[in-house]
Amino acid sequence: xxxxxxxxxxxxxxxxxxxxxxxxxxxxxxxxxxxxxxxxxxxxxxxxxxxxxxxxxxxxxxxxxxxxxxxxxxxxxxxxxxxxxxxxxxxxxx
Numbered sequence: 001x002x003x004x005x006x007x008x009x010x011x012x013x014x015x016x017x018x019x020x021x022x023x024x025x026x027x028x029x030x031x032x033x034x035x036x037x038x039x040x041x042x043x044x045x046x047x048x049x050x051x052x053x054x055x056x057x058x059x060x061x062x063x064x065x066x067x068x069x070x071x072x073x074x075x076x077x078x079x080x081x082x083x084x085x086x087x088x089x090x091x092x093x094x
Contacts, residue, residue: 003032003056005028005056007027007052010024025043025050042078044079045065047080050080054083062075062077
């Protein structure tokens with residue numbers, strides 16, 4: 001699972017039928033501070049009604065995406081699993 005910041009919505013006029021009725025968001029992996037970029041952006045199907053600016057937990061594993069969305073035959077690669085309220089990092093310096 002990856003901690004990400006939602007950067008924006010993905011809009012297309014022509015798309016594969018498996019994306020009908022889904023919201024696709026642009027996600028930026030971030031460090032635990034919630035702001036420092038960590039890697040490249042990717043597209044993820046929203047399963048939790050996230051919005052631009054939200055800190056989210058995402059998975060970039062196709063099988064997880066298909067199980068969460070309940071669509072076994074669709075070629076989804078990434079899915080947003082939850083909206084993060086707070087990140088608490090303890091144990092490293094204690």
